[in-house]
Amino acid sequence: MKLYIAEKPSLGRAIAAALPKPHKNHKTHIELANGDVVSWCIGHILAQANPEDYDIQLKKWQMNTLPIIPEQWQLKPIYRTRSQLTALRALVKKADEVIHAGDPDREGQLLVDEVIDYLKVSKTKKEKIKRLLISDLNLPAVKRALKALKHNSEFMPLSISALARSRADWLYGINLTRAYTIQGQKSGFNSVLSVGRVQTPVLGLVVRREQEIANFISKPFYQVLAHLQTHQNEGFSAKWQPSEHCQPYCDNEGRVLNKALAENVIARISDQPAIVEDINTEKKQQSAPLPFNLSSLQISAAKQFSMNAKLVLDVCQSLYEKHKLITYPRSDCRYLPKEQFKQAPAIVKMLSQSNLPAQPLSVKQQAENADISLKSKTWNDKKVTAHHAIIPTEKSANNLTLNPFEKNIYGLIVRQYLVQFYPAYQFQQTNVTVNIAKGLFTCRVNIETEQGWKQLFPANKKEPHEASNNQALPALNKGQALHCKEGVLIEKNTSPPASFTDASLLSAMTGIARYVKDASIKKVLRETDGLGTDATRAGIIDLLFKRDFLKRQGKAIIATETGIALINALPEHATLPDMTAQWEATLTAISEKETSYQHFMTPLTQTVTQMVNSAEQQDFSCLPKVAFKPKRGKKKFQKHTVKKAS
Known part of the structure; x- marks a missing residue:
């Protein structure tokens, strides 16, 4: 049998x-x-x-x-x-x-x-x-x-990686939650201080972001635009590029902080001759984005529909298990096996008969305009792991009753699949450098030549930048003489970093290398190394809300008083993503047969031991004084249970 x-x-x-x-x-x-x-x-x-x-x-x-x-x-x-x-x-x-x-x-x-x-x-x-x-x-x-069917032994590294992750979460969560809770109780915080290998660094990201915002001091900075004219009175604008001599008056992003310097530039260039120092025109193209994995789908849904990560995952499970409209959703891969390309004609044909609306083109129109002779870079066996990207199945949604959330998520998945059968977006990019009174001014202009896959997406409604790539550019030649009619001062103010949202927090967890401080750890991380996995990130964020460490303020995700106090009380390395990001990278390496279980567990065990031993030296006096709350109608104290922290 x-x-x-x-x-x-x-x-x-x-x-x-x-x-x-x-x-x-x-x-x-x-x-x-x-x-x-x-x-x-x-x-x-x-x-x-x-x-x-x-x-x-x-x-x-x-x-x-x-x-x-x-x-x-x-x-x-x-x-x-x-x-x-x-x-x-x-x-x-x-x-x-x-x-x-x-x-x-x-x-x-x-x-x-x-x-x-x-x-x-x-x-x-x-x-x-x-x-x-x-x-x-x-x-x-x-x-x-x-x-x-394959031999199960081929997948042992994947199993060992999951086993290491499970045991690591137990060791880290059980020991540090107990150690810090005991220390917190000594300071009058009589509740559980839940600490996890992944959840605590995620909370740390949010707390530090809010601290940056609170401590931010806005400063004015200045830009100079030169309004230029050809001899035929055709005009365009170019933006001043401060020279090395101006750097003492700039911030670390190259923005000029000295108004007098900018005003001096305006005085020097107004009603002055100018010359085109360099002009370069290139044909460029942009390939269609890859199909979704779970994290990229959650980020897209948060941006477009303000859906949180847990809701997106739940909707995906319904589309997969109940309706059978999409492939396995808990995927961390954005590529497809070459064998799957054989199913593409049937899937596209089914979608061409769809009655689902979409903007700016209906699903039916998206599929009818698709060219199944095209084969994007997504079909790549070398980049497919145990699972592949999330795509629509051959089953039609026409006779199914989908709720609005299901329609939205299914529509995103369908569009991201169909763009694989559209040509690249093509444009012509022109970069111009103009010399005015020995100062350099530049502008870049993009002219769309073929809309390609972008016809499936709503037009970008972003505000055009001054001297932006949306302006019309006259015919220019290198060495051409121009006239600078006037210089214009634009005063702006530096802005604080934005609070995390569902989309940006998921993005931070997915590409954690951007937030890692330790240069040696940063070096070993890949762009896709993150905190947690595609399948666990929604649960981790949800857990931080349930434990009253995070709360929502409109679309913003901010830390509660307890969340802030916990991060301030813990040793810094427990709240930073550095260590956890490296561990996640090692877990991936185990699944890819590049390292061993012992190579991961030995240093982790040593770290946990050191952190427990140093727990008594941590100052928990900043925690709010909280007593156990009795259940309504009962005199007994409410018991707190601790789930395995991750």
């Missing part, structure tokens, strides 16, 4: 639908006509054991018992899903062959692998386990996946 173990019932039913009928449906599994069985987990059915499961004395939070570092890691069944684990135990014993059908990511890989290990599957049987990778729950896609 073959036993298929899916990650969840919906996936199990989709697999069974592609296998021999008739079926016998049971609460815990489906029997197939040929005697094989499809069963499932219900998400995680095992969890890391609690400290008291290792030693009952550890139930009490005491500094002298920290750090808690298990010698032999243990898992325990989750109470609400114990019956499913019992059913799997019986089925695994009967099975001649097991097929792993967890979701196609590192968490899905570990989720089924740890069940197989917990049930003590024999080494012989384990060596024969196959891996079924399904990213589209529609019948044709499932049938294709069943014909492309």
Whole structure:
């Protein structure tokens, strides 16, 4: 008997639908006509054991018992899903062959692998386990996946990476939450100070941003525009570029802070001859953006529809599991396997019959104008991991009832897929340098020559810049004489950094290298290395809101009094993304066979030990004095439970 173990019932039913009928449906599994069985987990059915499961004395939070570092890691069944684990135990014993059908990511890989290990599957049987990778729950896609089984051993690095992440979160969260909570209580803060390997640096990003805003002092700065004319009285503007001699009067972004200097430039150039020192015209093009992974979809939805990350993920799960309109959504990849290109004509044809509206072109128009002979750079087997980019399936949405959120997210995914079949956006860029009274003035003008994929997107409504690339430029030649009619002073003020929003906080977590201070750590990070994974970032942000560390002010995400106090009380390195970003990069390296589990866990354990030992030296007096609140109508104190922090 073959036993298929899916990650969840919906996936199990989709697999069974592609296998021999008739079926016998049971609460815990489906029997197939040929005697094989499809069963499932219900998400995680095992969890890391609690400290008291290792030693009952550890139930009490005491500094002298920290750090808690298990010698032999243990898992325990989750109470609400114990019956499913019992059913799997019986089925695994009967099975001649097991097929792993967890979701196609590192968490899905570990989720089924740890069940197989917990049930003590024999080494012989384990060596024969196959891996079924399904990213589209529609019948044709499932049938294709069943014909492309791989050896589960190929995915062990992915599983080890997830295991390391799980244990790291336990070690860091359990030990530091206990250590800092105990110290906080000594200062009168009688509540739990939740600390996590990922959540705390994310909170640190928000707190530091708000501190920057609070401490920001706006300063005026000055620009000079030269209004130029040709002998034919054709005009255009160019912006002054301060020379090296002017740098003492500029800030670190090259903005002139001295008004007298700018006014002196205006006096020198007004009603003066000018000459075109250089002119360069180039043909340029911009390829279509890649299809979405989860983070880029969440960022786009936050910008366009003000949807938070958790809502986007929930909507994606509905589009994937309930409606079967999109492929697996918890993806960190923006590329597609070359094999998938064979499905493109069917998908585009289905979309060309869509009745869903969109701006500026309906989905039907987007698909009808697509050229499926074009093949963008997204089809690249070398850049596809265990999962691929999020794209529409071959199933039509015409007869489905979608809520507004589902329509919006599906529309984004469809458009991002269809632009792969549009030509590049093309434009002609002209850069002009003009010399006036020995000062250099420049302007850049872009002229669109082919709209290409940009015809699917609403026009950019940004304000044009002074001497911008939107102005009309007369015909010019190098060495041409011009006349500077006048210089114009433009006074502006430096602006504070903007508060984080859903979009910008997700963007910061995704490309964390921008916020890392340590140059040596920054060097090893890639542009895509981040805090958390695509699948966990929404949950981390949501957790910070639930724990009252973050709150919303309109679209802005700001820290609460407790969140600010916690970051100020913790050691700086616990609140910075540097260490965590490096750990995330190492976890990725484990999944790509570039480093080992031990290489990650040993330094992490040492760091946790050092941080626990130094906890007593931290000053928690800045925390608000909070007592346990009794439940309404009861005199007993409300108990606080601590989830495993991440």
